[in-house]
Each structure stands twice: as structure tokens, then as C-alpha cells.
Amino acid sequence: MQENRQEQNFNSDNKLHIETLMDEYSHKLLRYCHTVLCNYHDAQDALQSTFIKAYYKQSSFKKDMDISPWLFKIAYNTCIDMTRKKKIAQILFSSTQKQEEGYIPQNILDALMTLSPLDRALMFSRAIDESSYDELSKIHSKSPEALRKRYERARKKLIEQLKDDYPYYAKKEEVK
């Protein structure tokens, strides 16, 4: 089953079928980039770059590899690169950051911004994508154990940030 799905990603010339990949992964990757960058328009740019890089980097992808971590790794590196460039531009040229236009509720945005891009990536991958630490280890080149600790620390921090206005958290407090 997995093998058949993998086959769909290649065309008759044994090249990656980029259209199929875009159909299957674009929204998931867009949500991932949106969470990491906390800006929808930047996420759109990152998504474009991710697929263009995937197309040009396809020689580094082997058929026995799993396509999903490979794509997410490219997306993550693209987001990090964009974050760095923006940070440098902000420091050097006082450029102002484009504001997120209401796609993320303000309290959640504020809380997410207290985390690093890696932590935000882990939040998405664990909570939405339900990736295992072994899978995440392929994306971030860190040990599964280090990523687990990192995720737990970030999760605690995020919940702490939202404890005043998050109803689920309040319910948990009542139970105690």
C-alpha cells in the first residue's frame, strides 16, 4: 500500500511527480509553515519555495525514502531561512514585519511567538500531524529523546501562557 502510494509520486521518467505532491501535501505543508512562521503570507512564499526546492533537489531523494519527512525537512529549512533573513533585515534595516491578518487568534499568536520556530514546528507535527518522535528525528536531525524533551517543555510553556483565557485549561484546574 505504502509502496503504491510512493510510486504515484514518480512519473514514467522516474522523476518526482511534482503536481501529485502538490495535490497531496500543499495544504498540510501550508498549515505547517503558517504555524512555524506565524504569518500566512510568508507561509505561502515558503510553500512555493518548498516545492521549487523539492523539484530541483529531487536527485537527493531516493525511492526507498519516505517522502513526507523529506518534504517537511525542506519546508522547515525554508521557514528557518526566511526567519533568519527577516531577522537580519529587521536588525539592519529596521524593516517592519507584515502583521498576521487575523488568521491566528491574538492570544494564540502571542503565546506561539514566545516559542522558537523549532518548538512551533514540533507543536504542529505532534498535535496536528501526529508524527512520532522517530519521524521528527529525520526532519530535525536531533535524537527522538531530545525532541520529546523539547516538545514537552514547549507544550508546558504554551499552556502556561494561555492558562488565563483557555477554558480547557481551567476545566483541568477544577478537576484537580
Next chain:
Amino acid sequence: MNNNYDDKIIKNMMEQIHTPKYNVSKDVIKKISAVPKSKYFLRKVLIAAIIICLCAGLLGALKLIVVNVVNLDGETSQFEYPPNPAVITPTPEFEIEPIDIYNGFFDDITIGELRLIIDKNDYSAQMNIPDFDTSSYSELEEALKLSIIDFSLPYYIPDGYTFTKGSISYFLGEETLEAELLLSEEKNNNIYEVYRLPERYKKYPNNVFLYFNNEQGDEIRYSIFLTYSEEEGGSIQRNITKTTTTKTLEIQGFEKSLLLHNSAENAYFLNELVLYNEISPVKEITNFIRVFPKELPEEFKSEEIHYLTYSGVLYLINTDNLSEDEVIKIAKSIK
């Protein structure tokens, strides 16, 4: 049990992020299949480069013959084979893509070597800023010595952290690129040319990053940014938002030192130390660096190239999980 509950909270929270659908296919396909507008110009440049290379080769051969003829009359002499650099006219560069697209071209790179990849079909990555990467601290120090700037490095790093990698990116500081063509390869219908750059390109760094990590995955990143201005002595303006708290520090060797703690704007830089010193570290301020225009002109126009000078050096320490005291301790150790 608690962890599951916390995961549910996070999931519920993350689902409140609204990400509208976006049809990326059209834009991607357009970019991938775009035929460069000035392909004809590039072809001309390529032909010119081949002719120049042939001429350089012929001149080299001629010199060899002349020297050998001269040597016939003399005593045994040490003959140095004339270098045969590929001299090419640079094509204008616009947006720099991360160099990892071309990782395959760096597999056999030797320590300290600088390589430049030119992608003949992809404008967005036509000429990459060369990078120097190393996992050896002493190699990084040696490479920094070749720069026209005197850099300062930290001599204190908290227990448990070790140097894991360092990188320097460079500007191509001259109008004419002199480099040795190592490889020309066709991949994915693109032609890639791989050049080895001479050591002198290490004179013009753009920025430097040093990474220190501990076993828990925490990171200290020490970054050095060269700042530049069209006028000598230009100053830097920093964005300090409402969520940033600042503290002035007195650290020997730096005229202005400012500790920024920013928890809301970007937590990746939870503790951020900016040490800013003016132009004094620059040894040769008359050296120009070249910055490429962002727009793609139809053809190479020299008046569109901006010449800027280095105006200062900015040092930053970014940490994940250190106390303010530790960050200050690192800063005070910078020499």
C-alpha cells in the same frame, strides 16, 4: 494521562489557526517551467567565456613555449606551470537561494575551500554567495584571520555546551570573477557550473555564525553581521518594540552594549545581546563590497550595481535556555 490531556489542549488550540487554502501549483509550475527572459544574453556570455578561456589557454601555452625556449639557453631552472584560471564575466545576481540546493556539488570539497555554483537556468540561484562551513573551531579562526575585519569571539561558554559548527558567508567582492572551473554538469535540464574560488575571496565576509550545543538540544548561537552603508560611518537603527526590555551594559571593548530581552516578538532570540561597535574594527575601509540588485534586468547594466562600504560590526548572542547572567558572562568574555 496528563500528557494526553495537554496534547488535546494543544491540538484544540492549534486547530483555531485558520489557514485558508492556497493553490500553489500554478505559481510553482510557472516558476519551474519559466524560460529565462535574457537567455539569449546568457548564451552570449557563455560563448564569450568559452572564447576567453580558449584565449587564456592559448596565452598560457604560448608563455610555456616562450619560457621553455628562453630556458634552452640558460642553466637548469625551476619552471612554474602558469595558472590557467577560467575568467568569466559575472551575470547579475538578484535573489540568493540557500546553498543546500546544490549540496551534491560540495561532497568532495576540501577544508577551507570556497566554491561557487552557477545555475544557468535558474535565476533565483544563479550565483550563490559562497559559504565556508566547518566543525572545527581552529579552522574557523584561521578562516576569519583572512578577513579584512578584526572579529571578536567569545572565550567563555557555559558548562555542557560545545562548539558544533561554524559558518562564514562571503560577498563576491569584485566585478570580474576569477575562478577555476571544476565541473560543468547537466541535471534536471539545468546546466550547473562549479567553480573553486581563490583564497582572496575570504577577505570579504558577509556574516559569521558559531553554534554551541548541549546534550539536551539547547543552542547558543553567536552571530556576527557586517553592516554596510552607502556613506561611510552610517549607523544602524534597531527595532525595539514594546515587548522588548533593554538594559545598557558596560562591557570593555565595546562602545555601546545593549541587552535586549524579547519574549513576545520572537522567542527564538529569548536572550539577545547586541554589541555594536562603530567602524573602528575595519582595517581597509576603502575596500568596496558589491551588492547585487534585486530586480532582474534584461541585460547586465553596470550602473545598477550598488557599491557599499562596511560600516560596522554587530555581534549577537541568541540562546534558548540560558539565564541573563550567563549571557552577560559570555558577552564579557568576547575579545
